[in-house]
Amino acid sequence: MDLRKINDFAIKTIFHAGDQIRESFSKELIIETKASANDLVTNIDRKIEQYFVEKIKELDPSHKILGEEGMGDKIVTLDGPLWIIDPIDGTMNFIKQGRNFMISIGFFVDGVGKLGYLYDVMRDELIYAIKGEGAFINDQQIGKLKPLKIEEAVIGINSSWVIPNGKINHEKVVKLIRTVRGTRSYGSAAMEIALVVTGKLDAYLSMRLAPWDIGGGMVIAQEVGAVVSNLKGQPFNLLNHDTFLIANPSIHQLLLEHYIELKDEKQHSN
Ligand code: IPD
Ligand code: CA
Ligand code: CA
Ligand code: CA
Numbered sequence: 573m574d575l576r577k578i579n580d581f582a583i584k585t586i587f588h589a590g591d592q593i594r595e596s597f598s599k600e601l602i603i604e605t606k607a608s609a610n611d612l613v614t615n616i617d618r619k620i621e622q623y624f625v626e627k628i629k630e631l632d633p634s635h636k637i638l639g640e641e642g643m644g645d646k647i648v649t650l651d652g653p654l655w656i657i658d659p660i661d662g663t664m665n666f667i668k669q670g671r672n673f674m675i676s677i678g679f680f681v682d683g684v685g686k687l688g689y690l691y692d693v694m695r696d697e698l699i700y701a702i703k704g705e706g707a708f709i710n711d712q713q714i715g716k717l718k719p720l721k722i723e724e725a726v727i728g729i730n731s732s733w734v735i736p737n738g739k740i741n742h743e744k745v746v747k748l749i750r751t752v753r754g755t756r757s758y759g760s761a762a763m764e765i766a767l768v769v770t771g772k773l774d775a776y777l778s779m780r781l782a783p784w785d786i787g788g789g790m791v792i793a794q795e796v797g798a799v800v801s802n803l804k805g806q807p808f809n810l811l812n813h814d815t816f817l818i819a820n821p822s823i824h825q826l827l828l829e830h831y832i833e834l835k836d837e838k839q840h841s842n
Contacts (some may be wrong), residue, residue, distance in 0.1 A: 573653070573681065575686055575687060575702055575703070576702075578631075578679065578686075578687060579687055579700070579702055581627075581631055582677065582679065582687060582689060582700075583689070583698065583700065585623075585624065585627045585628075586675055586677065586689055586691050586698065587691075587698075588623075589620050589623055589624065589659070589675055589691075590675065590691060590693045590696070592616075592619070592620060592623065593616060593620060593660070593666075593675075593693050594693065594694070596616045596619075597670060601614050601615065601616065601667065602614060602615040603667055610664070612663050612664055612667060613641065613663060614660075614663065614666070614667065616659075616660065616666070617640070617641055617659050617660045617663055617666075618641050618643070618659075620659035620660060620675070621639045621640065621641040621643045621644075621657060621659040622643050623659075624637070624639070624655070624657050624659065624677070625637055625639065625643045625644050625657075628655055632653070634652070634653065635652075635653045635654070635655060636652060636653065636654045636655070637654070637655045637657060638654060638655070638656045638657065638783060638784065638787075639655075639656075639657040639658075639659065639784065640657070640658050640659065640782065640784045641659065644657065647811065648811070649811075650680060650682065650683035650810060650811065651682055651683075652681070652682065653679070653680070653681050654679070654680045654681070655677065655678070655679055655680075656677070656678040656679075656680065656783050656784050656787030656788070656810070657676070657677050657784055657787075658674075658675070658676040658677075658762065658782075658784035658785060658787070658788075659675060660673050660674075660675065661673060661674045661675070661676045661760050661761060661762035661763070661784075661785060662674060662758075662759050662760025662761075662762070662763060664759060665758075665759045665760055670694070671694040671695075672694075672758060672759060672760055672763060673693065673694075673760055673763070674690050674691060674692055674693070674760055674762035674763050674766065675689065675690075675691040675693060675762075676689070676690055676691075676762035676784065676785065676786075676787065676788035676789065677689040677787070677788045678786075678787030678788040678789075678790060678791050679791070680787070680791075680810070683810065684703070685703060685787075685790050685791035685794065686702070686703045686791065687700070687701070687702055687703070687791060688700060688701045688707075688787070688788045688789065688790065688791025688792040688793075688795075689788045690762050690763075690765065690766040690769075690788050690789055690792060692763065692766065697709065697710060698710060699714070699766050699769065699770065699792055700792070701791050701792040701794075701795040701796075702795075703791065703794070703795070705795075706795050707769060707792045707795035707796050709770060714769065714770060714795075714796050715796070716796055716797045717769075717771055717796055717797050717798055717820045717821065718771065718820075719820070719821070719822035720774060720820060720822055720823070721822075721823075722751055722752060722823050722826055722827075723751060723752070723753065724753055724774075725752045725753060725774035725775060725820070725823055726752065726753050726754045726755070726756060726773055726774055727748075727752050727754075727755055727756070727773065727774060727775040727776065727777065728755070728756050728757065728758065728764040728767065728768070728773050728775065728776035728777070729749075729755055729757065729776075729777050730757045730759075730778075731757065732779060733745050733777070733779075734749075738835060739779060739834065739835055740779065740803075740832070740833065740834060740835060741832075741833035741834075741835060744830070744831050744832065744833050745831070745832075747830075747831060748827070748831035748832075751831070756773060761776070761778060761781055761785040761786065761789075761816075762785060762786075762788065762789060764776040765786065765788075765789030765792075765793070765818055766789065766792075768793070768798055768818050768819070768820070769789065769792045769793055769796045769798050769818075770796075771820075774819065774820045774823060775817065775818065775819035775820065775823060775824070775827060776816075776817075776818050776819075777803070777816070777817050777827075777832070778815065778816040778817075779803070779815055780813055780814075780815065780816075781808075781813065781814065781815075781816040782813050783808075783809075783810045783811070783812075785816075786800070786808060786816060786818075787810070789818065790808070793818055797821050798818055798819065798820065798821065799817075799818070799819055799820075799821050799824035800816075800817070800818045801817050801824070801828075802814045802815045802816060802817065803815035803816070803817055803828070803832050803834055804828075804834060805825075805828045815834070817832070
């Protein structure tokens, strides 16, 4: 398998998808809800996923596709070549702000991340990685993350962490927020991962993410030395939703040992 060739294809296709998203701002947006009133999807999310599916099937019909909007294949195994696609990560930001959303794509073979892409459409900033060859931001190599102390860390967490919820040891979350230098919340998991792999955030934690939220970022993370796991320190389950932690390698274990304690594991599997 020629990864360089697939990488060229992916970058070209992502840039063209970005053009289509930017052009969509001059047209009417159709907004619908999915599982709940705050779970939004637009005609553009669907159109862009459909576009990726068509292009990938043209490239190689044997490649499988796992996409958020369900236009790919029904995936029950990680065997073989698999694309994991979130056409717009941060749909709420896309609708409300017209910015702060990403295209996130990962290419895996037998469950091993080979290519990863996080494209900030409005900033026209592409972060990508080829396994074993490093990670790049607009073709500039991204260096390995530098170690730091937890007191110097700026971490991405959203408001659900501040409200006691019975799933997480709340005292430890309070201790974490008091210990770190600052917290941020961006409304796009892919964007928070992009910030961690470029050292602009030092960790990002989530109580529930889907494979398409993190597939692209996972591959980039391994090239810069960022550590990815679920909140129990195990590998993220790419066939399901899971809890999620990405962190600078100098604080990943410390976060798990001293600041994150899941109370009821059963609530986190679905
Ligand atoms: C969502 C965003 C958000 C995260 C949610 C995701 P979507 O993705 O990444 O930041 O908190 O869990 O579902 O639905 O906008 O692609
Ligand atoms: Ca969504
Ligand atoms: Ca998403
Ligand atoms: Ca999405």
